[in-house]
Amino acid sequence: MEPEAQPRRPRTAKKILIVAVVCLLAAVGGVFAAVAPGLAGAVLESEAGSAVRTSPGLAAPVVAPVKSDAAPANGAKQVNPAAPVSLKVSNGTIERVTLTSTSGETVEGSIDAAGTGWTAAGPLKFNTDYSYTYVVKDGAGRETSTTQSFSTVSSSHEADAAIYPLDGMKVGVGQPLQIIFSEPVLNRDAVEKAIKITSSAGQVGAFHWHSDKMVRYRAEGFWVANSTISMDMQLFGVDLxxxxxxxFNKKVNIAIGDKKVAVADAAAHTFTLSINDQPVKTLPVSMGDKRFPSARGYGVLMEKKRYDHFRASSIGLKPDDPAYYGDVDVEYTIRLTLSGAYIHQALESAYPFIGNTNVSHGCIGFAPDGAAWVFDNMGTGDVVHIVNTEGDFAAHDDGFGDWNIPWSEYDN
Known part of the structure; x- marks a missing residue:
């Protein structure tokens, strides 16, 4: 006899659910084991456990990485000290920026209202290494710090200049403005654009390059008497x-005095000074002889000395030359050219020839009282126009011979 069949006990829903989960996990585990056996049995952390991510996916929202653009570039060399130092960012904001030299000097700067741009407030120094550190924050509030470095133009590529007249000087109407650079200038247009010259009388002038280092500026006519001239040179960082x-940047203000123009007539042996176009004094003189005729044209008075010392050797004369005069002390000297033409009191041996014969080595010689009067009444920037001489024009840069250059040639 077969045993009596026992009735089956119904499975509970809980047991059914457990079995289903176990089967599902077994199936998933089998897939992982087939794809990546090394992961089988590993405990995996869900990406959903992280609030943010920087790569696309479904488990969490994406936060784009901060992009930054810093200038100068990291490791840059020979950076122009006038070049802007800046930082621009996207997908984030700038928290703070520090720009310091290796000697510890800090360059100040400011962050814009949006927090996405920073700019240095001032220029850098030449021949200096800089450390550039900036901290940025992304959209999730995470901060990142970056440090870069660069160095500026070395001393071997730093150019200076000498400027004349000096700031605050008072000069005559014939004085050109002069800048002599320490290094040759190839980018002349850039230099001229960086210099603004204004006249209280409204005169407009032109630059004229006498060499690759020296440039001068004058108006078409003499400066207006008792006007002022301003030179604003914004040359720092200009590539020559x-x-x-x-x-350097530099501002120079110059005062112009009365219009003083003298005419030195080698044929009449006279020197006539006019002040503001009115003749005020005519004096007898002796000028350059046939061997050393005075240079013709306009000359602009330069430095003057109450006492000076002249040497014949300075103009190439030797003791066996009939024109040799050795070393002599001279009074009331005013320089006309760099090569050695002066206004001065004549040597005593020339007194009999003053007013009737030219016996000098190119200078304009006066009797003692005449020399003293001219010395007291004329000065730097005043003009002497030499006429009726057999001499040629002095070189334009042998002193200030700019007025001997036609305006059409000067302004080119």
């Missing part, structure tokens, strides 16, 4: 060419 960078 060949990597030479100007290292």
């Amino acid at each position: 060419g060949n990597g030479q960078i100007a290292n």
Whole structure:
């Protein structure tokens, strides 16, 4: 006899659910084991456990990484000190920026209202290494710090200049403005654009380059008497060419005096000074002889000395030359050219020839009282126009011979 069949006990829903989960996990585990056996049995952390991510996916929202653009570039060399130092970011904001030199000097700067841009407030120094550290924050509030470095133009590529007249000087109506650079200038247009010259009388002038280092500026006519001239030179950081960078900004204000123009007549042996176009004094003189005729044209008075010392050797004369005069002390000297033409009191041996014969080595010689009067009444920037001489024009840069250059040639 077969045993009596026992009735089956119904499975509970809980047991059914457990079995289903176990089967599902077994199936998933089998897939992982088939794809990546090394992960089988590993405990995996869900990406959903992280609030943010920087790569696309379904488990969490994406936060784009901060992009930054810093200038100068990291490791840059020979950076122009006038070049802007800046930082621009996207997908985030700038928290703070520090720009310091290796000597510990800090360059101040400011962050814009949006927090996405920073700019240095002032220029850098030449021949200096800088450390540039900035901290940025992304959309999730995470901060990142970056440090870069760069160095500026070395001293070997730093250019300076000498300017004349000096700030605050008072000069005559014939004085050109002069800048002599320490290094050759190839980018002349850039230099001229960086210099603004204004006249209280409204005169407009032109630059004229006498060499690759020296430039001068004058108006078409003499400066207006008792006007003022202002030179505003914003040359810091200007590239002169060949990597030479100007290292200065400078403002110069110059006062112009009365119009004083003298005419020295080698044929009449006279020197006539006019002040503001009115003749005030005519004096007898002796000028350059046939061997050393005085240079013709306009000359502008330069430095003057109450006492000076002249040497014949300075103009190439030797003791065996009949014109040799050795070393002599001279009074009331005013320089006309760099090469040695002066207004001065004549040597005593020339007194009999004053007013009737030219016996000098190119200078304009006066009797003692005449020399003293001219010395007291004329000065730097005043003009002497030499006429009726057999001499040629002095070189334009042998002193200030700018007025002997036609305006059409000067302004080019």
